[in-house]
Amino acid sequence: MPPTRRGPRPRPRRGSTPAGADDSVPASAADLLALAGTLVPAAGATALRTPPQLKQLVHSLPASHPLLLSLPQALALALAPPSETASASGSDAPPPPTPRAPAVLLHLLLAHPSHPPRWDDLIRPLELLHARLALLATADPPLAALAAACFELAWRAGAPGRDALVAQTLPYLVALALTSASSARPVLRRLLALRDALPLLDYDDDRSISDFKMLLLRCFVSPLFLKAEEGRKFLALVLGVSEGIAREGLELVRAQVGITGAKRAAVVAYGEVVFRAWKDGGWVRAEVGEAFLQGMMEAAVHAGSKELAKAARKIIWAFVEQRAVAGVEKLVFRLAEPVLFRSLQVANSNVRHNALHLLLDLFPLEDPDVTKDVNDPLIEKQFFLIDKLLMDDYPEIRTVAVEGICRILSQYWEIVPAPTISKFLSKIVDDMSKDSCNEVRLSTLNGLKYLLDNPHSHEILKVLLPRLSDMISDTALSVRAAAVDLLLAVRDLRSFQYNKVVGLGTLLSSLANDHPRIAQKITKLLIPSYFPSKLNAKEACARCIALIKRSPTAGARFCEFAMSEGASPRSIVELVKFSITLALSRTGLNSDQIDGLIIASVNLIKSLSEERSGLATLREFFTNAKLRLVLQTVVSESARAAILSIAPVILPDDLSVLHEECMDVVVNATRISKQEEYQEATLAAHKLIFLSGWSDELFEALTNILHSKASDFSEIYGLRSPPCPVAPSRRKKGKLLKKAPARHHVVGKGSSKSKVSNEGLAVAAGAAWQINEIVKAENLREAFLQSSYSEIVLSSLKVISQVYVEQCLYLDSLDLAPVLAYLSLSTYNTLPDVDTRSCSESSIASQSLDHLLNCFDKLLTAPVKNPPPKSKASRSKDQQKGASEGNTVKGTVNAIMLGTSILKFIIDTAIIKLVNDDKIRCLKFASSYTKYAVSAIKNNQDQSSSFKGDDLKDALVLVRSSFTYAAKIIHLVLSSSTESSIPPEEAFFLANDLLDLVPSVESFVGSRFALSIVPALKQWLPVLILGLVCRWLIGPQNEMAVNICLFDDSCLPLWFTAVAKNELDAKEPGQDEQSEHVAEREDSPSSRKLAEMMVILLKKGSPRILDCLGGVLLSTLKLMLQRSEYDIVLGITRFVCARLLGNKTSALEKLQLTHDSLRDNFFEIDRYVREEFVDDDDSRQLLESTKELIRSVLPEI
Secondary structure, X not given: OOOOOOOOOOOOOOXXXXXXXXXXXXXXXXXXXXXXXXXXXXXXXXXXXXXHHHHHHHHHOOXXXXXXXXXXXXXXXXXXXXXXXXXXXXXXXXXXXXXHHHHHHHHHHHOOOOOOOOHHHHHHHHHHHHHOHHHHHHHOHHHHHHHHHHHHHHHHOOOOOHHHHOOOHHHHHHHHHHOOHHHHHHHHHHHHHXXXXXXXXXXXXXXXXXXXXXXXXXXXXXXXHHHOHHHHHHHHHHOOOOHHHHHHHHHHHHHHHHOOOOOHHHHHHHHHHHHHHHHXXXXXXXXXXXXXXXXXXXXXXXXXXXXXXXXXXXXXXXXXXXXXXXXXXXXHHHHHHHHHHHHOOOOOHHHHHHHHHHHHHHOOOOOOOOOHHHHHHHHXXXXXXXXXXXXXXXXXXHHHHHHHHHHHHHHHHHHOOHHHHHHHHHHHHHOHHHOOOHHHHHHHHHHHHHHOOOHHXXXXXXXXXXXXXXXXXXXXXXXXXXXHHHHXXXXXXXXXXXXXXXXXXXXXXXXXXXXXXXXHHHHHHHHHHHOOOOOOHHHHHHHHHHHHHHOHHHHHHHHHHHHHHOOOHHHHHHHHHHHHHHHHHOOOOOHHHHHHHHHHHHHHHHHOOOOHHHHHHHHHHOOOOHHHHHHHHOOOHHHHHHHHHHHHHHOOOOHHHHHHHHHHHHHOOOOHHHOHHHHHHHHHHHHHHHHHOOHHHHHHHHHHHHHHHHHHHHHHHOOOOOOOOOOOOOOOOOOOXXXXXXXXXXXXXXXXXOEOOHHHHHHHHHHHHHHHHHHHOHHHHHHHHOOOHHHHHHHHHHHHHHHHHHOHHHOOOOOOHHHHHHHHHHHHHHHHHOOOOOOOOOOHHHHHHHHHHHHHHHHHHOOOOOOOOOOHHHHHHHHHHOOOOOOOXXXXXXXXXXXXXXXXXXXXXXXXXXXXXXXXXXXXXXXXXXHHHHHHHHHHHHOOOOOOOHHHHHHHHHHHHHHHHHHHHHHHHHHOOOOOOOOOHHHHHHHHHHHHHHHHHHHHHXXXXXXXXXXXXXXXXXXXXXXXXXXXXXXXXXXXXXXXXXXXXXXXXXXXXXXXXXXXXXXXOOOOOOOHHHHHHOOOHHHHHHHHHHHHHHHHOXXXXXXXXXXXXXXXXXXXXXXXXXXXXXXXXHHHHHHHXXXXXXXXXXXXXXXXXXXXXXXXXXXXXXXXXXXXXXXXHHHHHHHHHHHHHOOOO
16 A cells, blocks of 8 residues: 555645655655555456556656666565565565556556666566466466567567576467457458567477467368468468478468368468469478379369369469469479370360360460470460360360450450461361350350450450351340340440341340340340430430330330339339320331330330339329320230230229229130130239229129120030129129120030030130139239129139039140139138138038049040030031041040149148048049040040140140149048048059059150159159058058958059069070060060169168058069969069069068068969969960079078
């Protein structure tokens, strides 16, 4: 404690008392230490700050003050270890004060503002404090930081004896930098300031340096050191301090470069570190560094991973980009020359690819120690190898070679011979631009774009680039985009004209029809010419109108992206006014140009959706029913849809002016389910009708149409008519569909026909499509389902759907819209009342499903009987015309399409439990439909009017989809089965029918089409296998072997036979490669694939499943024996014994059912042989072979 003052003191006169005589100054250094001990915070404090009064006291004393002269010795005594303190002061001396106070005073002496430190006196306390730094770093981090600051001050000042202060300071700062996270950079600066201290340590003394070496090596994997320039400089210094650290550090760099997914920035940083270390001399420039760089060169060429090769090239590139540094070019040449040229010509494409990348990085690879005459052949050799690789078989190599040679020509155009330039560019433009690989063609355009940066290339490119004009229509989107990018680069050059490269007509065609990404790029290309911002609005609009007149579709697309490419909102508004005015005037315009102007205006208005001022101006412009006039002006449905889509934006408060037009669109929409333009206009009309509150009128109009057509169909086919529509509560002005006279459309067979007109079918389909869209739209659906029209529409769709199903075989083109609308409306009508536990059999969805299943059953069982015609004369007339042959290719596709839609409806409604749980009915339908699809394809292939082209593809796509839906039905049935409720046998039969699809399609239409079903089969094969064995897998064990064969004599599945024949056709050891069996085997690749997938799944799965399936397969052998199909008996037995069991007796230990089946079949086959049921020797040999197979797994027989 400082001495207590008892009263005021008289102020001394100036100069009368020396400073040292002031009572406020401690009398001795010991008193100063005691005072500092009371002012400095204790060791537990988080921060260590110098007390202001202590700082003022020390810094106010002159250098000759006795207190300052004696203070270093007192600090040394205070910082000395306890043993030294005791010997100096006697055994009764008090313990030394905490090191915080001495450290603070020491720092104040070092940082004295008016006189330099007396290093001879201060070096001892500094050494003593330095000895404690490692302990202080953990015990008192703030004090350790202050101590390190003292040592750094001594080092920077060049204090005598400063070398003794680095052994603990360097490790402390390195450890601090490694743990400082975001604040590491200031620490790295401090560490770099001590760089001259690094060589002072003894790196050969493992006992003293091992911990510091570990810290230094950790720095090489620390992102903090790699990100900061100071850190990279420090790492370079570390590599030069000793051979051991250089070797281990470079090994760490090599390991980090080889890590998969290493960040590019980290690899670049390592390259900089290694180059700095090499430039500084030291060990990296010696053998250690040479070995590392040679390893990087080898990795850049021979690495199996492209990422590793690229990372190694980044290390080498750090040297290549510093070629001007003395010795670098010679080093690179010495390392690369033995490896590079040989690797460019090896058979391994990966090595050639890596070597080409390296050559392009090193080009030109020259020996700086020889003359130009010696280097010229070396440069020619490099050009020769690149030219050879331009025609490499590997597309990636060609891609790199094209871009690489363009980069070389761009950088070294002036020194490359003109013939060489001409040869390369001609090959690139004429050959590489037509390469079969998309990436090669893309690299052609990217390389030429890069070459445009060199002005010397422009003259020759003016001649060559027009040869690439067809690339704007390339099949690959990326290539077309690159072609437009090249044109954009050409446009920015004053010496080029892009329309000389690609004609304007070609550009406008791409603008009109290509991907939006391409269209936007072309708009960017054309906008300076056709809507320039530098001209006044009138002239700019005139140019754009000229573009629209020339190509209306392209002009409309141009306007779609004009604003995003820099056009101002004000000019957009003026262009809309100009275009609409011109379209309404019709002056000198054809219908395409009028529609083009209107669609262009709509696109411009949509681009202004965020510009309130522009929209306000346009709303004023479209007042007084002008938008209605525009709508009446349009010709195409796409233009009509465009106008209707912007009506809510332009006339948000006055939509009533479009009422009549919207209703016209609704009631006159026919054949819209397959015409996108009509769909867009109709949906836009629906939206306007809903926004205007005319929903009831919309529902009434569609209800009247559907009811009218359903009534007509009911009269023709003798069906029950739907209920009459209710009287509308209110009627607004609008046009309803006028009933057109029916044109007779023959749909019967032979002498029977039906008076259903094509127009009637189209009108019904159009109205049904609209109902389906209304049901999909959430806002309209709620209003429609709550209206009185919903029930009438459902009844009408029921009748129409029945006619579509029953007559689908006789229609050239089937529109599914009525059936889909019927199913959708049934689904949404059932949703509000659905019970999550079970669904009532009387639900609307269940009734609709039953109705369609009944209709389809009639279709599958017998042709529909149409009502007889009204007179004998008409009957004979129809017979002469050959009315309709029925069951044609188109009719088959129609039936398959309908069946697929019904299967999808079953799945969708069963998952959310909207239909009753009639599993057997659904399984039977799926089974009968699958059989029908297979037989229909077979029948049409057998007849003269067989499937061809698109019809066959459409049918097989539908069959593949229905395969998935049917497999899902099996999955739903199996997932709901329990031991008390085993799956019905219909699941077993459906699984067999689905497996039969593969050999059936393969047999009827070829293996190419059958293989298209294999991906769906692979996905659902586990479910089908469970469907085959589910009854015996889930049922009681003692009933597994009872009546396992569920087939009668006429319905053995085709896939059984296909698997058996596949086994018989398999090549035995020693069999001739050209034998007939091998040739036959190649005819059934999909059936062989089925067998292989089954074997893989069964071997991986449960032994119980394998046992049950083996029992199912073997249960058919007795039936095959009765039918004398002994080859099938052998094939099935070989599949079970050889493929499933691997001819191993041990495999049967857990397969009781398979074991018993094999045993029973063996005795039955033996009976056939002994009792001479078999007449010929070939059949007897087949049965003997079967017995031998069974004996191979049942040796006890």
